[in-house]
Amino acid sequence: MTISIPYGRSWMTMTSPLYDRYLRAQKRRQRLIWLARLALLAGFLLLWEFAARWKWVDSMLTSKPSQLWTSFRELAMEGSLFHHLWITGQETLVGIAVSMAIGSLAAVLFWWSTFASKVLDPYMVVLNALPKVALGPIFFIWLGDHYSVYGMAVAISVIVTIIMIESGFKEISRTKLKLMESFGATKLQMLGMVLLPASVPHLIATLKVNVGLTLVGVIMGEFLSSKAGLGYLIIYGGQVFQMNLVMVSIALLALLSVALYGLVNLLERYARKKYHHEA
Template identity: 85%
Template sequence: MAMPSPLYERYLRSQRRRQWLVWFARLMLLAIFLLLWELAARWEWIDSMLTSKPSQLWTSFFDLARNGSLFHHLWITTQETLAGIGLSMTAGILAAILFWWSSFASRVLDPYMVVLNALPKVALGPIFYIWLGDRYSVYGMAVAISLIVTIIMIESGFKEISRTKLKLMESFGATKLQMLGMVLLPASVPHLISTLKVNVGLTLVGVIMGEFLSSKAGLGYLIIYGGQVFQMNLVMVSIALLALLSVVLYGVVNLLELYAKKKYHHES
């Protein structure tokens, strides 16, 4: 096996340094933001009763963590988000397959997809509450917000698959089921992961909106409760945990993407 050239090694070192520099700049930007926030509150440039401050957030976080309520609400939101992602991705893939399988169904349902995509989903909240109750209406909101976008993105990905390969398989007598399993779905893995990245954010938005409207637990409930009793520390801690949860979920999807790329290169 040939050793890499010195020029290539210098290039790799420069890329690693650049990556470390990017991470350092990100952390510094966050640290500067928190420092300015803390100083502005201490020097009374802003009203800490309305905005809280980082030092108070730490105190509130540990107080809530000690009594166990914080992790209970975090787990409720995480569970609802994961369930919403699973439901919307599964339903979205099945619907996109139906549209690919039957051009007639695609042409009939396409106007309804456009209308549903433009419809403000928050208007469906009271309906879900009546139909599903205060607990399961959160899942309804999560799926309602993410499902249509998921279907549209996956269907668009299916259309980008090379028609030459499908025609070649059809010429050899392959059925649609064989084309689906052997060409369409394997070739759509990168697009499915891209859709999953979008789905994470949309589902989390749907979960929080559902918790705002009807839930009695979860980070969205804590935000509404904290606003009602004027405890901004509780609101800010919940928002920080939401940001952390979104980062973790997005990181998991990125790891899944890396795994898919390594598997694809290994097989190719």
């Protein structure tokens, strides 16, 4: 428990011993969680390494961590690896931005006009169920080998974005909206003063889902048509039977995913602090 008491012209904050013990226990628990995560990763890498060394698995097919590090260092010295990583990262960021923009505008349109929502809802369901990989050849013909990657990324993530943001809008308390309407507020005022600020947690949750979906779309697009990027490296490594190249590319994809989720988490913390400060 935190207590603030007057001290001269300022305030002095005191905490109870029980609350201090609770905070220390939470910090110990958080450190234990991180240690368990690192131990799990280290155990997996060690098991993989020794399984390849002791011939439990064929290292030509599965590679091993020591070979991955050697391959990573060689490719990094050449400079091509970070070029492909940059291409995939750039395509993913653009895909996320475009998907969130289109999805947010469409969700606002559906909230603004219930008629449009009811008319287009069946099409949203069909497009969401449609296997997006089938659109790859169409995007390649329409957009070319470079922009088709962006088309695939947006196609995979935008429908889910629309559905999630629209669902978030529907969960907003109708009482607040009715109260503003009774005071003569327009829909634009209700949108800017109530709906969008209250939907920030839903937007962050949608962004988290969007990171994974967009990255999947980018890799699928690179599989089909790209001449650069981590997806291209994976296909190329499989064709020439260089499993080290495939595994290094997959490891970089994992690191890219962690970095993107980290950025979203930072954005979420900033949004929470700003929300609580304004509240």
